[in-house]
Amino acid sequence: MRGHMRYAPVFLMLFLLIVVAAIEITALAGAWSLRRDSKFDQEIAWLEGWEPIRVWEPGRHRVIDGRYLERVRDELMAGRLDRSAQTARLARRRFKSQGRANDPELLSLGVEVCTRAADRLERGGRLIAAAEWNDSLFVLAVRAQEPRLRNAATAAFMEGLDLRVRAGQPCAALARVSWAKRGLGGEVPGFSSLTEHELELRCRRSRASSRGR
Numbered sequence: 001m002r003g004h005m006r007y008a009p010v011f012l013m014l015f016l017l018i019v020v021a022a023i024e025i026t027a028l029a030g031a032w033s034l035r036r037d038s039k040f041d042q043e044i045a046w047l048e049g050w051e052p053i054r055v056w057e058p059g060r061h062r063v064i065d066g067r068y069l070e071r072v073r074d075e076l077m078a079g080r081l082d083r084s085a086q087t088a089r090l091a092r093r094r095f096k097s098q099g100r101a102n103d104p105e106l107l108s109l110g111v112e113v114c115t116r117a118a119d120r121l122e123r124g125g126r127l128i129a130a131a132e133w134n135d136s137l138f139v140l141a142v143r144a145q146e147p148r149l150r151n152a153a154t155a156a157f158m159e160g161l162d163l164r165v166r167a168g169q170p171c172a173a174l175a176r177v178s179w180a181k182r183g184l185g186g187e188v189p190g191f192s193s194l195t196e197h198e199l200e201l202r203c204r205r206s207r208a209s210s211r212g213r
Contacts, residue, residue: 127167134160154190170202
């Protein structure tokens with residue numbers, strides 16, 4: 001009896017190792033099978049389902065993060081902007097929950113998604129919708145650590161104002177300046193007060209023209 005008790009910890013350890021190995025094989029084999037069948041969204045969902053269980057694998061989070069970024073890139077390359085935008089939103093939600101909302105790679109992909117969407121809508125004559133995508137880019141990257149991304153945010157903000165003016169909505173453009181200042185709690189980086197003054201003049205002329213009709 002005492003001999004059996006002496007080996008009990010060994011048996012328990014072996015049992016746990018077998019359970020861990022079985023879980024690991026199941027999780028990885030399932031993910032591989034889904035990836036082989038090009039079911040990439042299902043692969044991510046599968047890995048996320050096993051994520052809380054595989055506590056012995058510290059790299060599991062990084063693998064899933066990489067799958068999300070890969071999905072955004074693939075959808076962008078294929079020109080499927082709606083799907084790339086949807087995947088980017090899911091990725092941001094995940095990264096934000098990990099305290100990594102400002103991940104440079106994620107931000108770069110988000111900037112690319114917004115830029116392409118705005119360009120496509122502008123080419124289609126949907127100027128206000130394009131301006132809204134530029135606003136999304138501004139919100140996404142204006143506080144980024146990389147100067148390149150912050151510059152892209154400022155350029156997108158200016159482009160959004162121009163699109164609204166071109167659409168005959170200078171007052172909406174002026175209101176966007178106030179919106180940005182409230183969000184930032186101060187001045188918009190790289191934004192000239194002369195541009196704001198010009199928008200004020202355009203807005204007044206637009207309102208005067210409307211009243212005179």
